[in-house]
Amino acid sequence: MTTHDVEIAIVGAGFSGLGAAIRLAQDDFTDYLILDRGADFGGTWRDNTYPGAACDVPSHLYSYSFAQNPDWTRSYSHQPEIHRYINDVAAAHDIAANTWFHTEVTKATWDEATETWLLDITGDGDVDQVRARVLVGAVGPLCEPNLPDIDGIESFDGQLVHSARWDNDYDFTGKRVAVIGTGASAIQIVPQLAKTVGHLDVYQRTAPWIIPRTERPYLPVENWAFKNIPGLQNLIRGTIYTANESVAAGMTYAPTALKPVEALCRANIFRGIRDRGLREQVTPTFAVGCKRILKSNEWYPTLARDNVDLVTDRIARITSNAVITADGTEHPVDAIVVATGFHVTDSPVFDTIHGVGGTSLADTWSAGGMKGYKGTFIHGFPNMALLIGPSTGLGHTSMVYMIESQLNYLLDYLRKTRKAGITRTEVTKDAQERYSAALQKKLKNSVWVNGGCASWYQDEHGNITALWPGFTFNFRNATRRFDIAAYAVTTGTLPAAEATAISDAVIASA
């Protein structure tokens, strides 16, 4: 066994992993290593190459605050441009030098004797284990595709593809195609496919709420202004951010305040579809905001096309060449696109991380669902920080803002523990329980609990464990400083209580 030693191992080279590396290097934590199974930076923006893939958060907010981009070509960016942006930022900070691509972490195990994490890896090189003092999990919640459990799907002989594993070599031209799902991915794929396929069946289980998308290309003069007028990009970011936070207020505290958004969605249906029956089929039956509010100008006109059918009957099974619906109708197809989302609250990644006593994250969360402290640290998993961990997801604004908040917390943790000589840091069960209970209490009046929908924000027990409730600036404030009182710490060989007292004193004098 060949082991590589490093102070901080980061798993994942997407927005969060790259952001962590940049902040670490800036703060003189240079002994870090990123491990990623892919070929370059980008994470979900590298992996989702389906036609029409784009972001539904405006470009100026969906980017790092420390790497603003005056050259965005559109008000909302598409996947190739975001992928390029992430790789450009990585190159500007020379992060590839500390990154192993084509390297998959198959298991992460906490080793109590050495107070380190041992990562089993498979990759191009001859190293098969990485040992790190600190593990930063940056794989994101949208990395493991959810393949629908439909009877007979494995017997389908045609092209079967998940939205996040697109096969760009397959030619859909003139084909009979089924798209299963009507979430954020499907509403981007379907309008593009409809232009080239022979016939398209769209399988809708739940109609989503969709507002118009105000996307447009930037004029050269605007790009000039972004580059040359000091503070302009910050002003735009602030304006978008503030507008989005007003939606958070409605979602969390007063869902009826979202009625104007619902009216906008209804007008979008009315404008896009003439047929009354079809309008009825696409009108959601749950409160707006309960599931992610989608953005599209093309979805409804596409469903009204002659070569597109919306199918709302339940799928009973799939045969070698057709989708069979519950009413017994056979829908012959050459290709099936499953745009059925991701394993978020039940990710297979949770089976691969083993904390104190060898207990996996999956087992830790099996009874009570995903729980953590400030979305970052988890009791039973010392010296490990998860980026976009429990209760950090958003339905209304940029995840990059949440990631940067977590990076502030991560860096303050590293600075304080380094200064105090702390070798082992574990959030206490009590702090974690109190934090989780407070979040659940906050959710009581929210649209996610009372809106009458099922979504990936919920776990199998119906608890909302993937989503941050409320304003994101509250999360920013909560993560501004590493609050060591919530943690049990060890300094070298000293017992925890003594170490905490020493560390508190050191930090207080810092």
Ligand code: N01
């Ligand atoms: O996945 P989803 P997604 N039979 O889980 C249906 C981000 N994202 O990939 O609603 C039939 O939202 C399911 O039906 P129902 C964004 O955060 C962002 O589209 O559960 N149907 C639903 O319609 C987003 O929220 C962008 O009844 C089945 C769909 O599949 C997240 O990714 C772009 C089924 C899944 O929708 C996930 O979006 C794209 C079954 N067995 C994605 N199982 C941006 O613009 C599931 N469905 C930033």
